[in-house]
Amino acid sequence: MAKLKLNLITGRTIHQGVAMEGGKEKDAYTKACGIIEMDPSDLKKLGIWKGTNVRVTSEWGSVVVKAVEATQGPHPGLAYIPMGPWANSVVNPKTYSTGMPTFKGVPIEVEPAINEPVLSSIQLVQKKCRGEA
């Protein structure tokens, strides 16, 4: 199946902020942060519609999120996952002696994962901690 290499950055969105304050155990938080914003041209390259679940894999981990069309683009080649446990499943934890993990500029690979569900934040973190996901 098609795979696409992208450069990942993470950060805040207002939906992330609102949903986080509304409760991280809620569906709204998954909808706000369990996503990957991709440029329309990259969605095309991958051959998927927006709204398709995709598996994002980096050297440091892997996670399933929903691919959506970037609203703050165009930014071909760049992908954006709002800060949260989904993004943090794949970011580069190395701090290079600064204390700061490398949350931005993470090489990732994206592939369609139509039949895999996007887990809620709590499920995701608990499963990862138990070594199940």
Add this chain to the structure above:
Amino acid sequence: MSKSVTDVICPFCGTLCDDLEVIVSDDGKKIEDIYNACAIGAEKFMHAQAPERVKRPRMQQPDGSYKEVSYDEAVEYTARMLFNAKKPLMYGWSSTSCEAQSVGHEIAEKVGAIVDNTATVCHGTTLIAVQDVGIPSCTLGEIKNRADRIIFWGCNPCHAHPRHQSRYSVFPRGFFTNKGHMNRKVIVVDPRVTDTAKLADYHYQVEQGRDYELLSAFRVALRNEPLPETVAGIPREKIIEGAEVMKSGRFGIIFFGMGVTQSLSKNHNIDNAIMLTKDLNEFTKFSIMAMRGHYNVTGSGQVLGWQFGYPFSVDLSRGFARYNPGETSSNDLLRRGEVDAVFVLGSDPGAHFPISSVKKIAELPSVCVDPHITPTSEISKLHVPVAFVGVEVGGNCYRMDNVPIEARKVVDPPEGVLTDVEFLTRVNARLDQLMGGK
């Protein structure tokens, strides 16, 4: 009849808006409406009222489920965990008051803990740069009244600090800026066409991670030295034009965010941004300010600074304060397995640390003090719900420009729920007993 509480502080982001109006029911128990807050601030106040809110501490059971326990048991578990640990990590401190931070530091000193705040994953690299090269800064009030060149570098206030632009940086009419945004030129540097970039006069869509080059290029342009055709994806002419815009202002400010602190080069990006600010002062007045995220992460740095001399990643395990980001910082400690207990208050590392660090927290004795259910609370051995600072209890907080503002209480916490300060004070007293007055 409902009553209105005015001049309420919003305890969400570092903008620390102080003009909220909250409508409270007559008995002072229920929040009915909120004016002036942005969507995030309003949600924060409203969620405090959620019926499903956890009101008693919960202890993790062997099967992973949680069982309600009393605050007494929670105090006992926390005190014993910290007492027994050789090198506990006490992390968070950014969503609470300076008063609570101070009690937390007293405990940390007693048990020989490492105290770290959320700067470690947001502006820690800024703090390192400031220690290296200093910082010419100012207050948000000065920006409102004077600034006519506004640069947002690697930050997106439309999303992260929604009222920043309307209260201070772009739209307000100030003393020398009486035409509001007509007086100002806004430059945004961001690899995406962010909503902030869409409002700007100039957008530099820098190649991701190449901020250092672009900062250097602006410094070269200021010196009228030759530049290559493009730098970091930006054509030479645009760089020269940007440098002219910056120079020609009467008062400029660079706001910067995670785009530069979290990308590779990290603290060196900030060094360079500060040096650009210094260079610009050859031509006009320029300042620079970090867009701090949590409403009181600045306060945590302040309190740690005046108590121990360092703003984050303070290691007290040897009986004196040490500071060495990369060694005494949370993620490095967790990844290397150097701590043997984790206490979290006023932050959610479960959601905001890389998963490899989160796994380590789940393996250790751990306490999470947080009004919300969060990924951290759901992997910690003990979750202690507390009152919301700035909603149900007052306390001192520092805005992103280091101005202290007293947060207000608008409603009572649910019956029997302790505040951060009350819980910490009880843990501290119990530790005194355990240590036999040592």
